[in-house]
Amino acid sequence: MKEQKFDPDGPKNTPRLMTSRLILRRFTLEDLPDVYELLRDEEVNTFLPWFPMKTLEEAERFLYERYLNRYSNPIGYHYAICLKEKDVPIGYIGISDGPSHDLGYGLKKEYWHQGITSEAAEALLKLVKKDGAYPFLTATHDIQNPNSGGVMKKIGMTYRYTYEECVMPKNQMVYFRMYQIDFDGGKSGTYREYWDQYPNHFVEAL
DSSP: OOOOOOOSSOOBOOEEEEEEEEEEEEEOOGGGGHHHHHHOOOOTTSSSOOOOOSSHHHHHHHHHHGGGGGGGSBBEEEEEEEOOOOOOEEEEEESSSSTTBBBBEEEEEGGTSSHHHHHHHHHHHHHHHHHTTTTTEEEEEEOOOOOHHHHHTTTOEEEEEEEEEETTTTEEEEEEEEEEESSSSTTTTOHHHHHHHHEEEEEOOO
């Protein structure tokens, strides 16, 4: 893959974004109580690759590993989702630092089915496209969680294939649908790591 070139006066790591209803900003350590509330909810974390957090200390390690420690990188997209009127985290959205450029998100259940995740994702995709940081983004969802797939479709991602993976630490076999959106006119092709890595893979007629 062609190396990406970045303008030092252009993309920054997780710049603040605003939408009609939302503030997307960096997490801070002061957000820990709200992060813990989100991560300890069993229903919210049903389809995520970790168990619900049981202690504030677990949530703090998660906050540092997944967010705070990454803000020193030259570029990145790791956001807290906040409502404008409160500016406290009700969820998260971000893009992994690895080659899949995986889009991931989570939201407190009292805010489900209000279009909040889609609104946040659309703002993030607009920024990534403007920055020219990545040629594509991927996202995956458990086939038992079609609402997550609905977000992917709404923001313009297209289904590419399905694969079966043993998810740790839950030790569960899960079928994932992989979606992708291209910013380079499709020159990079479909991201194939999951297809190549997991032998049980196929394309569904969705």
